Amino acid sequence: MKIPFVKMQGIGNDFILMKEKELPAGIEIARLVKNACHRRFGIGADGLMVAVASAIADARMEYYNSDGSRGEMCGNGIRCFARYIDTKPSPDKEEMCVETLAGVISLNIRSVDINTSEVAVDMGKPVIHTLQATIEVGGQSFEYAYVTMGVPHVVIFTNKPGADQVEQVGPMIEKHAFFPDGTNVNFCYIENSRQAHVMTWERGAGHTLACGTGITSVCAVAHQLGLVADEVQVKAEGGQLHLAICPDKRLIMTGPATDICHGEYVHRNDSI
Numbered sequence: 001m002k003i004p005f006v007k008m009q010g011i012g013n014d015f016i017l018m019k020e021k022e023l024p025a026g027i028e029i030a031r032l033v034k035n036a037c038h039r040r041f042g043i044g045a046d047g048l049m050v051a052v053a054s055a056i057a058d059a060r061m062e063y064y065n066s067d068g069s070r071g072e073m074c075g076n077g078i079r080c081f082a083r084y085i086d087t088k089p090s091p092d093k094e095e096m097c098v099e100t101l102a103g104v105i106s107l108n109i110r111s112v113d114i115n116t117s118e119v120a121v122d123m124g125k126p127v128i129h130t131l132q133a134t135i136e137v138g139g140q141s142f143e144y145a146y147v148t149m150g151v152p153h154v155v156i157f158t159n160k161p162g163a164d165q166v167e168q169v170g171p172m173i174e175k176h177a178f179f180p181d182g183t184n185v186n187f188c189y190i191e192n193s194r195q196a197h198v199m200t201w202e203r204g205a206g207h208t209l210a211c212g213t214g215i216t217s218v219c220a221v222a223h224q225l226g227l228v229a230d231e232v233q234v235k236a237e238g239g240q241l242h243l244a245i246c247p248d249k250r251l252i253m254t255g256p257a258t259d260i261c262h263g264e265y266v267h268r269n270d271s272i
């Protein structure tokens with residue numbers, strides 16, 4: 001069985017995109033996702049999105065993490081999704097809306113060159129559950145904020161985010177009893193009021209090069225604490241996003257969506 005796909009990336013967060021109408025009938029989606037996202041035996045990606053027809057938006061985005069679990073929303077993913085469903089790319093700004101499990105998301109897209117679009121996404125308002133709480137993991141204690149930005153995010157401020165911390169502490173917090181549905185975990189450093197740095201451990205995908213909802217959550221918390229201005233550049237390991245915080249607290253995330261390749265995935269029914 002061959003399934004047409006496009007592989008794309010948004011600041012290093014990489015995704016496979018497919019259309020529901022091109023999937024074989026009765027396919028077991030979690031197995032397809034795990035197999036196709038496998039870095040050695042598959043195409044390799046942090047997540048897979050299926051484009052489905054929508055009665056209330058330009059399309060519905062069904063997002064899956066690389067472990068096969070469902071995510072309600074994906075910030076870097078939705079920029080790629082918008083480019084994927086954009087049938088007439090143009091250098092002029094075009095408005096689109098995408099249905100997700102976190103609601104209908106509005107965005108503006110403009111094509112930058114043949115492989116890349118710039119997409120500004122209205123991420124909506126964050127739900128900040130706590131600005132300051134303490135969690136103990138691995139014999140260490142961390143101060144954290146907890147936010148829902150479509151998906152759940154823990155935000156930890158640290159002077160030196162590093163891969164060791166992301167990979168050791170991230171998985172323990174992801175599955176901690178405080179978060180029965182699991183959580184994404186962001187380690188961030190505020191360089192100044194206009195520049196921040198974020199590294200993320202993603203629920204269902206592990207250490208990725210960037211997380212759009214994570215970066216947006218960090219800005220929401222940092223802005224609430226008076227640490228950043230209304231416009232912030234945020235660096236992740238795979239690139240940079242621009243975040244604007246509106247007077248009504250909505251956050252606008254702007255960044256690229258880039259094609260990597262397209263082709264046909266040879267699907268197998270067994271697990272890798």
Ligand SMILES: N[C@@H](CCC[C@H](N)C(=O)O)C(=O)O
Nearest residue numbers: 071074075076151211212213
């Ligand atoms: N990469 C994403 C977030 C994807 C979903 C997340 N791992 C979850 O299940 O909560 C982003 O860019 O926002």
